[in-house]
Amino acid sequence: MRFRGLSRTSVMGVCLTIFLLGTITATAKDGRDFAGVYGFTDVQEQGDMVRLTLHLRLFNNSDADIKGAVIALMEGPPRVALRGSFPTVKVWRQNQDVKLSQQFTISKSEYRDWLRPPAQPNVVIIYQDANGQTWEKGAQMRPQPII
Secondary structure (H helix, E strand, C coil), rough: CCCCCCCHHHHHHHHHHHHHHHHHHHHHHHHCCCCEEEEEEEEEEECCEEEEEEEEEEEECCCCCEEEEEEEEEEECCCCCCECCCCEEEEEEEEEEEEEEEEEEEEEHHHHHCCCCCCCCEEEEEEECCCEEEEECCCEEEECCCC
C-alpha cells in the first residue's frame, strides 16, 4: 500500500476553504462592533407616553479601545430624533462590556414594539477612532430580564 499524500487539488481546496471562512468571519463582524442586551424597570404609563429606566449591557467587539463614547437613544423610525443619552463612557476596552442605566420617556407604541423582538431600542454609539474620524454605529441587542 502506497501513501500518495495530498494532491495539488486537495491543497488548493483547503486553502480556498480557509480563505472563504476568514472572509465570512471578517464580513460577519462588520456592523456588529457593538452588541448586547437590554431590559427596563420602573415602567410608568403616562397617557400616550411611557416613562422607564432602560438598562443596557453592551460589548465592544470592535478591534480597538474607545475613549469618550457617547451612547445615545434615538427615536425609532420613521423619525430619527435624539431621545437622550447615557453618561459618557470614558474608556471602553476592546472585548469588554459596559453597563448603563438611564431614565427615558418614550411613546406607548414604541414601548410595545420593544416588547416584540426583533424590534429593539434604537441605540447608537458615537465615538472617534484613533485617526480622529467620528463614527455612529448601532448596537445589535436582544431583550433580557433585569435581575
